[in-house]
Amino acid sequence: MGIPAVGFSTTQWGSDSIETFQGWVSLLGEVLQQEDRADGIAEYGREVYDMIQQRLAQAGDDLEKPRVFWLFRYSSGVVQTSGSNHFGEYWANATGAVNVAHESDGANFEVNMEQIYAYDPDIIYISNFAPYLPEDLYNNAIEGNDWSVVRAVQEGNVYKCPLGMYRWYPPSSDSPLMLLWLAKNHHPELFEDIDMTQELKDYYLRFYNVELTDENIEKIFNPSREAAGA
Amino acid sequence: MSRKYQKICSLCLIAAPVLCFLICLGVGRYHISLPETVELLLSPLTGAAVDETAFSVIFKSRLPRLLLALAVGAGLSVAGGAFQSLFSNPLATPDTLGVATGASFGAVLALLFTRSQLVVQLLAMAMGLAALLLTCLISRRGGHSSMVMVVLSGMVISSFFSALVSLAKYVADPEEDLPAITYWLMGSMNRATLPGIAIGVPLIAAGTAIILCLRWRLNILSLQEDEARSLGVNVRRMRLAVMAASTLITASCMSMCGQVGWVGLLIPHACRMIYGSDNRRLIPAGIGMGAAFLVLIDTAARSATAAEIPVSILTAILGAPFFILLLRKTGGAKL
Numbered sequence: 001m002g003i004p005a006v007g008f009s010t011t012q013w014g015s016d017s018i019e020t021f022q023g024w025v026s027l028l029g030e031v032l033q034q035e036d037r038a039d040g041i042a043e044y045g046r047e048v049y050d051m052i053q054q055r056l057a058q059a060g061d062d063l064e065k066p067r068v069f070w071l072f073r074y075s076s077g078v079v080q081t082s083g084s085n086h087f088g089e090y091w092a093n094a095t096g097a098v099n100v101a102h103e104s105d106g107a108n109f110e111v112n113m114e115q116i117y118a119y120d121p122d123i124i125y126i127s128n129f130a131p132y133l134p135e136d137l138y139n140n141a142i143e144g145n146d147w148s149v150v151r152a153v154q155e156g157n158v159y160k161c162p163l164g165m166y167r168w169y170p171p172s173s174d175s176p177l178m179l180l181w182l183a184k185n186h187h188p189e190l191f192e193d194i195d196m197t198q199e200l201k202d203y204y205l206r207f208y209n210v211e212l213t214d215e216n217i218e219k220i221f222n223p224s225r226e227a228a229g230a
Numbered sequence: 231m232s233r234k235y236q237k238i239c240s241l242c243l244i245a246a247p248v249l250c251f252l253i254c255l256g257v258g259r260y261h262i263s264l265p266e267t268v269e270l271l272l273s274p275l276t277g278a279a280v281d282e283t284a285f286s287v288i289f290k291s292r293l294p295r296l297l298l299a300l301a302v303g304a305g306l307s308v309a310g311g312a313f314q315s316l317f318s319n320p321l322a323t324p325d326t327l328g329v330a331t332g333a334s335f336g337a338v339l340a341l342l343f344t345r346s347q348l349v350v351q352l353l354a355m356a357m358g359l360a361a362l363l364l365t366c367l368i369s370r371r372g373g374h375s376s377m378v379m380v381v382l383s384g385m386v387i388s389s390f391f392s393a394l395v396s397l398a399k400y401v402a403d404p405e406e407d408l409p410a411i412t413y414w415l416m417g418s419m420n421r422a423t424l425p426g427i428a429i430g431v432p433l434i435a436a437g438t439a440i441i442l443c444l445r446w447r448l449n450i451l452s453l454q455e456d457e458a459r460s461l462g463v464n465v466r467r468m469r470l471a472v473m474a475a476s477t478l479i480t481a482s483c484m485s486m487c488g489q490v491g492w493v494g495l496l497i498p499h500a501c502r503m504i505y506g507s508d509n510r511r512l513i514p515a516g517i518g519m520g521a522a523f524l525v526l527i528d529t530a531a532r533s534a535t536a537a538e539i540p541v542s543i544l545t546a547i548l549g550a551p552f553f554i555l556l557l558r559k560t561g562g563a564k565l
Contacts, residue, residue, distance in 0.1 A: 075345055075410040077421030083537075101536060109537035110413065112420050114291045115259040117283050129405060131345065143347060144423030146290045149283040228406050 006031050010170075011107075015090040017178070018045035021171040041207055045176040049094060052183045055190045056096045066186050068097045069121035069152065072108050072169070074130035077144045079116070080108045087170055088125075095182035096190075097123070113145050123185070124152040126160050128167035131228040134158040159185065163223035164200075165208070177203055196221075236511075239504050243518030247304075250522045251296055254529040259536065260287045294427055295419050295532065296525060302419070302483045303493060303524025305434040307516035309476040310494025311501070312441045315452045315509055316472050317377055324480040324494040327380070327473065328387030332361025333484035335391045338398045338411050350414075351426045351485040355433075358481025361387050362473065376455075377469075416540035417488035419528045430482040437479035441513060444472060448509040491542045492549040493520055503556055
């Protein structure tokens with residue numbers, strides 16, 4: 001037909017969110033014949049990544065790594081999580097945690113409640129592809145699924161992934177911030193100096209030329225249920 | 231097959247669902263030892279203090295799911311067996327009248343607008359029944375409908391609804407609704423809720439009981455229509471009763487756990503190879519075998535790997551070779 005076609009891969013770079021994003025942006029730059037303005041993002045992402053690895057390494061092997069469970073999708077009683085070939089694996093490994101579903105090779109797959117009890121996660125992250133909020137789990141308000149006996153729920157360690165330029169779970173232009181947010185969540189003692197509010201303000205100003213208000217930031221960290229259907 | 235052999239089979243078929251149920255209660259991803267399982271099961275009576283996670287596993291996950299598998303397995307086998315006799319067609323399945331496809335459309339439609347599983351289940355049920363109604367209306371000509379017309383109308387309704395399902399998938403939001411729809415259609419016992427089961431299982435039981443009571447008349451219904459009438463049976467009323475009961479079963483099954491293929495075809499044929507085509511024995515045998523079969527399959531689906539395996543995939547993968555083996559061995563029993 002002679003129509004040029006371009007494919008954007010979600011798997012070519014493994015589950016590494018920073019490199020995947022960089023891959024997309026540089027391909028997009030090539031297609032549009034524009035030097036990409038987002039070049040700095042991947043570079044900054046690698047910097048952040050290295051900083052986190054360095055601090056984790058300094059903390060030594062005794063560092064206790066929390067076991068995290070990703071609620072990637074969740075609707076009509078079907079729970080899907082991230083296996084070792086999805087971004088949840090990268091996020092956990094990069095920020096000093098362990099993905100509880102690490103042993104499953106799949107990308108994202110359905111698990112039942114019994115399996116979640118067996119995983120016994122310390123922390124649960126709800127992505128913005130799922131319409132639920134941490135309260136729903138704390139109040140055990142989802143019909144058919146009993147979350148009340150899961151440790152992360154009992155200990156109050158359920159978090160909704162932030163939603164900035166895009167959802168933070170998949171690779172996005174906000175990915176370096178996701179790394180910081182997760183690292184601080186997993187090891188607050190190692191990242192005490194990092195103030196997420198300030199990080200967000202600096203980052204948005206530097207890369208998007210946007211001045212965030214405190215209200216904006218509040219919204220980024222507390223996305224609505226409706227974000228899942230966007 | 232000899233009488234003695236049949237008797238042994240009958241005993242097995244009575245024992246199988248009970249045994250499978252008890253054994254599978256102890257199987258799953260979350261490890262609970264056998265003594266602990268027994269203690270847990272008796273805990274509501276003894277009031278013993280038990281681990282709350284294990285309690286939740288047994289009473290909120292495994293028990294409801296096993297009950298659902300028993301009911302759906304038995305129901306689909308009976309509905310399939312009844313349709314095969316009614317239409318004198320060995321390839322008839324519970325979906326022959328378009329009921330399952332209608333129910334799928336109901337569920338998919340509900341999934342586009344709501345996340346409430348109860349609404350999804352009720353709309354699936356309603357559309358399943360609507361599909362039967364449409365099939366009956368289309369097949370009636372001059373106050374009379376032949377079985378051929380019924381089957382053909384069923385095919386038409388079925389493909390009509392499957393087109394609507396595709397349409398709904400096409401317009402669904404690909405990031406949230408489409409995965410939900412796709413998962414729903416693949417079939418799983420995982421998502422049934424207790425209130426849902428409380429509505430669906432009694433309906434399956436009612437449909438099964440109706441067919442069980444009519445089972446000797448099914449033998450007559452598989453004859454030519456004038457022959458059946460000459461034996462003093464009200465053919466029209468009987469057919470309607472069997473069709474309505476089967477629809478009740480199929481729509482309830484679909485509405486709770488999506489498409490569970492193969493059971494309605496495989497189990498009645500396996501029973502037929504033991505008992506011949508006498509519905510008086512075939513229908514009860516189907517209840518036992520279907521219930522045990524689906525309990526085993528669903529236990530594999532929920533506990534073989536960390537990932538839940540869609541039950542339809544398992545019924546087809548395990549069912550197809552088993553069916554081929556049976557056919558080769560017996561040369562296919564006569565309907």
